[in-house]
Amino acid sequence: MTKKRVALIGLGSMGGGMARTLVKAGFAVHGFDVDADREAAFAAESGEAADPAAIADADVVVLVVVNAAQTEGVLFGAGRYGPEGIAANLKADAVVVSCATVPPAFAREMAERVGADRYLDAPISGGSVRAAKGELSVLASGTEEAFRRAEGVLSAVAVNVFNLGDAAGIGSAMKAVNQLLAGVHIAAAAEAITFGMSQGLEPGQIVSVINECAGNSWMLQNRGPHIVEGDYTPHSAVDIFVKDLGLVGDIARTARFSAPIAGAALQQFLAASGSGLGREDDAAVAKVYARNAGIDLPGSKA
Structure with missing residues (x-):
């Protein structure tokens, strides 16, 4: 049986995990990235060369890039993927699964330009750890045919595939709701932990107690330990929430x-980024609160 062919563009913390999950699920995956080292490492794992010509044979093209500008550049911009981008060279029955966080109006425009049956508005949520396990949530919208073409890939990378409607833009609107809450909850968790420290409480104690109380949130559970351990290795960076x-x-x-x-919340992330913390884990927004309060966080000075 011929393997279904996937081209995945963007091998960062999310895309890299997704690409490896798809290989494990039996897809033939060509991985592309602006970082040549990432690209070469994945090609060695997948056994598929990072050859842009392979995109023309892909059944599914997954875009896990940063923003709308990069999405449009890959789809329609002159460069590595051809003089008119990848959209000009897609197979007739291929589908683009667009995972970046973008404005709903932009998603609608891309679907119109690519073709409604060939474009799925499919932003993702769950973080790098869940991406590596194939346990993401996909907030998708598009035509029934676009969903059908992407079905196998979506099932491989996600435990939750939400079909939010039959037109692009709805998925991106829901992702904006999610990111509003996620950003606010990270900033609130950082504020709460540093506030508690100002009252003499230990950060680990705060996290363990509040995890069992009504003030708990998923972000406190997930990001609180980063602050407690003083580990700001970026799973999702401050600049992502800027x-x-x-x-x-x-x-x-x-x-x-x-x-x-x-x-x-945005102002706190901007303050963190402006302080040189943009590439650190988004929990590093706690350093802004700690600095302003004269508090030393675990692991290093604020």
């Missing part, structure tokens, strides 16, 4: 919707 909460703000302004809590 981008994503900025996007939430842009969408809200367009809708004339006031989102003051999201805006306050």
